[in-house]
Amino acid sequence: MDKTSKPFFLRYPSAMIFILCLAGFTIAVTIFSESVGNGIVSTSFLKTLGKTLCFCLVAIAMDLVWGYCGILSLGHFAFFGLGGYMIGMWLMYARTELIVLKASAGAALPLTPQELTDGIGTQIFGVVGGAKIPAIWAFADSLTIQLILVVLVPGVLAMVFGWLAFRSRVTGVYLSILTQAMTLALALYLFQNDSGLRGNNGLSGLQNLPGLEDAAQADISLWFFWASALALGLGYIVVKLIVESKLGNIIRGIRDDEARVRFLGYNVEAYKLFIFVLTAVIAAIAGALYYPQAGIINPAELAPIASIYLAVWVAIGGRGRIYGAVIGAAFVSLLSSWFTGGQAPDIPLGFYTIKWVDWWLVLLGASFVLVTLYAPKGIGGLFDKFGWGEKP
Amino acid sequence: MSQRMLLEVQGISVSFDGFKAINNLSFNIGPAELRAIIGPNGAGKTTFMDIVTGKTRADSGDVTWGSKNVSLLKKSEHEIASMGIGRKFQRPTVFEEQTVTDNLMMALRNKRGPLDALFYAFSNDDQERVQETAEEIGLKDHTDRLAGELSHGQKQWLEIGMLLAQDPRLMLVDEPAAGMTGQERDHTVKLLKKMAETRAVIVVEHDMEFVRNLECKVTVLHEGAILDEGSLDHVIQNQEVIDVYLGR
Numbered sequence: 001m002d003k004t005s006k007p008f009f010l011r012y013p014s015a016m017i018f019i020l021c022l023a024g025f026t027i028a029v030t031i032f033s034e035s036v037g038n039g040i041v042s043t044s045f046l047k048t049l050g051k052t053l054c055f056c057l058v059a060i061a062m063d064l065v066w067g068y069c070g071i072l073s074l075g076h077f078a079f080f081g082l083g084g085y086m087i088g089m090w091l092m093y094a095r096t097e098l099i100v101l102k103a104s105a106g107a108a109l110p111l112t113p114q115e116l117t118d119g120i121g122t123q124i125f126g127v128v129g130g131a132k133i134p135a136i137w138a139f140a141d142s143l144t145i146q147l148i149l150v151v152l153v154p155g156v157l158a159m160v161f162g163w164l165a166f167r168s169r170v171t172g173v174y175l176s177i178l179t180q181a182m183t184l185a186l187a188l189y190l191f192q193n194d195s196g197l198r199g200n201n202g203l204s205g206l207q208n209l210p211g212l213e214d215a216a217q218a219d220i221s222l223w224f225f226w227a228s229a230l231a232l233g234l235g236y237i238v239v240k241l242i243v244e245s246k247l248g249n250i251i252r253g254i255r256d257d258e259a260r261v262r263f264l265g266y267n268v269e270a271y272k273l274f275i276f277v278l279t280a281v282i283a284a285i286a287g288a289l290y291y292p293q294a295g296i297i298n299p300a301e302l303a304p305i306a307s308i309y310l311a312v313w314v315a316i317g318g319r320g321r322i323y324g325a326v327i328g329a330a331f332v333s334l335l336s337s338w339f340t341g342g343q344a345p346d347i348p349l350g351f352y353t354i355k356w357v358d359w360w361l362v363l364l365g366a367s368f369v370l371v372t373l374y375a376p377k378g379i380g381g382l383f384d385k386f387g388w389g390e391k392p
Numbered sequence: 393m394s395q396r397m398l399l400e401v402q403g404i405s406v407s408f409d410g411f412k413a414i415n416n417l418s419f420n421i422g423p424a425e426l427r428a429i430i431g432p433n434g435a436g437k438t439t440f441m442d443i444v445t446g447k448t449r450a451d452s453g454d455v456t457w458g459s460k461n462v463s464l465l466k467k468s469e470h471e472i473a474s475m476g477i478g479r480k481f482q483r484p485t486v487f488e489e490q491t492v493t494d495n496l497m498m499a500l501r502n503k504r505g506p507l508d509a510l511f512y513a514f515s516n517d518d519q520e521r522v523q524e525t526a527e528e529i530g531l532k533d534h535t536d537r538l539a540g541e542l543s544h545g546q547k548q549w550l551e552i553g554m555l556l557a558q559d560p561r562l563m564l565v566d567e568p569a570a571g572m573t574g575q576e577r578d579h580t581v582k583l584l585k586k587m588a589e590t591r592a593v594i595v596v597e598h599d600m601e602f603v604r605n606l607e608c609k610v611t612v613l614h615e616g617a618i619l620d621e622g623s624l625d626h627v628i629q630n631q632e633v634i635d636v637y638l639g640r
Binding site: 242245246247249250252253256257259260261262263264265266267268270271274 | 445447468469470473474478479481485486487488489490494497498499504505506507509510511512514554558
């Protein structure tokens, strides 16, 4: 019962090991980066690593909602994408504003506010045949407000969706299907040109930071890598604190026997909603860090398959273990970009050549089935042997 | 009805697809009373508990609770549980992947909101209560074990212990002695009697020997209605009871 007497990292050695590994990794990558180091890690690979850290963060959220609370949400990538859209709106608007102002710098008269707005509107929405700035872009010139919206928009969506679903006691595969429908509906809506978010063009040029035109991509990429590492570390600690608290006991109880928790006097729906909204917000923060590194976001990112991949990462990494989610997301997503990037050697069989670009999904699907059947604890389960005294 | 009743069930009926599981059933229990409910399979014993605890909605009738006669029919399971009605299931249901201590700690009477749980600190008082309860249910030396590792009888006790920790005013206990050895049964009888000194306890049980040892008033259910009520010796002499239940 020394749970409360020792400091956080001594109570939970796995968290300490994780944070040390993450810090070591961050320092190593920094040393080898093009920006401050010797350039062994190219800027494009640095972006890949930064994006991978964001995947790890959203995987932690997925592990909390699925691995610990037992809600198999197949829609958390919608929140990830929405977070990206919210920050993307500011990045695109603010940069376009600067471009329009710069273009008019030589003119005799400064632009009127109306001319400026029209200029920005034409620049951003010309591609979907419009020039007017839609109402949802009302706050796009304010970084502060868009940052708040990164959390608020996905949070409110998760709250409304979760409240409706949990109140009706929708559970199991039915809930999974509903979450798939949610992300599909959102993607289909965003695909429309009059959705106000540039339809299937999505938002682009997000890798450029407004006002920092002179900064090199090597530097910007490193900043985002640091920010992603920091967010992942904080996210890990927050989720660890939650699963080790009494709240963690209760959500694991909900996962294993929902009715029992109810008869103990706990409002199961309120707990599910709390975890659903919290993880949606974590996913949104991860998305807001991811898309500036990816440079572009379009509605295809919110396709139902993306959320399924997320569940696959967590399953392969080992659900019910936070480090399992991180390992699964990092391992599978890096492997995926290796296979689909054409770097993996094709296997000639004489009569047929296995091209990994096509066959990677088959391999991934097969490993998912195998892990589910034969190693339900995933890769993270291997670490159980070390006996860190932490029960999943 | 009298003011002294803790739970009053008045003429409730419920049917599933035309089958009348509970048929105009009325039932009362006082604030410190031990009661056994017996009856053949399908008599409506579990459905009765489901209605009282809010799991199943009654088609008609009313269930009122406490001195203020609050109706329980529109309340959800967790609200009813927080009002002081605890339940032990037929199959022992404990959180198998968590320790005995954690199982008991979750049951303790504390604020039940998500944020209360997040910032909850396992105080010395609460730790003592968990220790006391573990001692009472004979699991003092097993507090750090996972509940899933316990024997069947120990799981039954752990669930009774969770009820104790909840400190309810009414306990609904479904087949507590199932899968227990003779010695364990005796201990369970003692526990139930002791609990009934300060609160109402309703025990559903098949085992006549066990019911006899409880030395309490017995209610016989049959086809969703009360067939007879009284001491065990009284009801087992009722010809109807013999026909539907004891004689088989």
